[in-house]
Amino acid sequence: TEPSFSYEGKYHRFNNVSVTPKPYQKPYPELRMAAATPETFPQIGRLGLPIFVAVRQGPFGQLAERIKSYREAYAAAGHPGRGQVFLRVPAFLAETRQRARAEAEESIMSFFRYQAELGRDSARRAGGELAVQRLRQVERLEALTYDEALATQLLVDDPDGFTARLREVQEEIGLDGILAELNCGGKISQDRVVNALRLLCQEVKPRFH
Numbered sequence: 001t002e003p004s005f006s007y008e009g010k011y012h013r014f015n016n017v018s019v020t021p022k023p024y025q026k027p028y029p030e031l032r033m034a035a036a037t038p039e040t041f042p043q044i045g046r047l048g049l050p051i052f053v054a055v056r057q058g059p060f061g062q063l064a065e066r067i068k069s070y071r072e073a074y075a076a077a078g079h080p081g082r083g084q085v086f087l088r089v090p091a092f093l094a095e096t097r098q099r100a101r102a103e104a105e106e107s108i109m110s111f112f113r114y115q116a117e118l119g120r121d122s123a124r125r126a127g128g129e130l131a132v133q134r135l136r137q138v139e140r141l142e143a144l145t146y147d148e149a150l151a152t153q154l155l156v157d158d159p160d161g162f163t164a165r166l167r168e169v170q171e172e173i174g175l176d177g178i179l180a181e182l183n184c185g186g187k188i189s190q191d192r193v194v195n196a197l198r199l200l201c202q203e204v205k206p207r208f209h
Contacts, residue, residue: 042072045074070085085176090111101150106187155169
């Protein structure tokens with residue numbers, strides 16, 4: 001946010017560097033850190049940073065205990081408030097539930113198959129107990145059906161159903177907001193993604209203010 005800056009650290013050095021374009025937020029954009037493994041949640045809580053969490057490899061319910069550990073560590077470190085949690089989630093909206101689920105299915109299931117491929121590759125490189133844990137996640141993703149995903153780790157519905165389900169998830173795991181991945185598999189047409197975004201902004205978002 002300054003005209004220029006310099007930095008000298010253990011691994012990187014910058015001398016009189018200017019960054020463009022400048023951040024819109026003042027004094028600077030809000031920082032958030034992604035929390036994925038169980039141990040990262042309390043670590044980030046102790047730092048006092050807001051977090052992003054995701055349901056790419058497991059259901060909403062598994063996040064509850066992890067978010068609890070984040071907030072306990074956040075409070076124990078003396079930070080104000082309770083710590084913000086934003087959820088990154090595969091999502092889609094259409095005018096009816098049936099249409100939303102039909103239009104999103106191919107893209108979402110392609111996304112989960114790709115996540116399984118990434119997980120299997122990661123497990124091969126990890127080795128040991130970590131590899132075993134990752135392979136369990138991979139096996140779950142490979143066996144995941146669309147109906148199961150809809151019930152446990154997606155937000156796909158008409159505006160009324162989307163709102164109701166989001167409130168349930170908000171209550172279950174304690175959310176402050178979401179990052180809706182409206183075309184996570186990249187297979188939905190642009191016009192339908194734009195329509196989903198319109199429904200989200202015009203018909204869902206106002207109900208949470």
